[in-house]
Amino acid sequence: MDKPLSGKTILLGISGGIAAYKAATLCSRLxxxxASVRVIMTEGATRFITPLTLQTLSRHPVATDVFDERDASIVQHIDWADAADLVVVAPATANILSKLANGLADDMLSTTLLAATAPVLVAPAMNVHMWEHPAVVENVNKLAARGVTFVEPGTGQLACGYVGKGRLAEPDEIAGAVVAMLAGPRPLAGRSVLITAGGTVERIDPVRYISNDSSGKMGFALAEAARASGADVTLICGRTDSAAPSGVKAIKVNSAVEMYEAVMERLPQTDVVIKAAAVADYRPKETADHKIKKSAETISLELIRNPDILQSIGEWKSGNKGSNGLFVVGFAAETTDVERHAVDKLNRKKCDLMIANDVSREGAGFxxxxxxVSVYDTRGLVENMPQMSKREVANRIMELIAQRLPMKGSGV
Structure with missing residues (x-):
């Protein structure tokens, strides 16, 4: 029987939701x-399933109390954290997500999580409205930016009676994610991926500028997905709503010209370029050295074209034999005739994939x-993706890239 997790120690954290009963199946599967599995349960989790059940399945004592030190030679939560190859939290309630995101440590599970240096895999489970609450969304995004991997909750009948997204992923799906993290292929290992994110800033004077509503969230999600796929990630970001994810090389720029220069300089060392930034098409012809004072009733601002970064990448790829099969992915944020504009942009700018979305639709805008999104290649539509988190979109895009990426050194 194949045992891909042989020799691996997994710390399984169970928090207090009704889905805690599924943790028994997950433990058995791992x-x-x-795998060797050590189980930590919150007090709430013990109300849904007994520690004895998990002790019997894991063949190890179950930890529930940070003050219950059974071996005087060690500090248990430190010892278990150090021994883990992977930490899995399933189910993860809104409460434990908040603790992990904000560094709280008031029970055995949260204290051990704070001490762990191993990768962390989280499988949330909660009511659909809780999952969509801004505080939970913020905590999930914060954790993802730090490198925490998520197995997204499924959609269906919830214990509270609602039907929606929030049910714990099935144990086999979570186990599959564990295998992928510890023993599975990393499809972009050894590849260099360059991603642009956020909006550019085109200065009018020292206190005013032209920009757009881009938050950088899609670019950051792509960087996280590329990092998880084993790539060496360079993230060139303009103006964004938050800090860049950890584990990537982040380069901060302001203007379109600065972003253009940063991208073009790095193309010879790059295997994949994903241009997710929203770059200003125009910039002021002149930038005032001092704040422009209010005087006349009207003011005229002359704009000139910025360099077209995606066009330049495509031309560099076509005209440079040293491009070594550079794979180019563009984004098309549209409000009308999305498919026509996306396919036209893909062909004009010599992209391999074009990710298009109608930013006027609810759930798809900046x-x-x-x-x-819809994904296109030179043959037409590849895939329509329904509304989903930007992390899920990014993960799927990375899968599509990995499937199409030429062999390293093939130049085709």
């Missing part, structure tokens, strides 16, 4: 795959935590 053990059948060869600043949203979700997106609704």
């Amino acid at each position: 053990i059948s795959l060869g 600043g949203s935590d979700t997106n609704i």
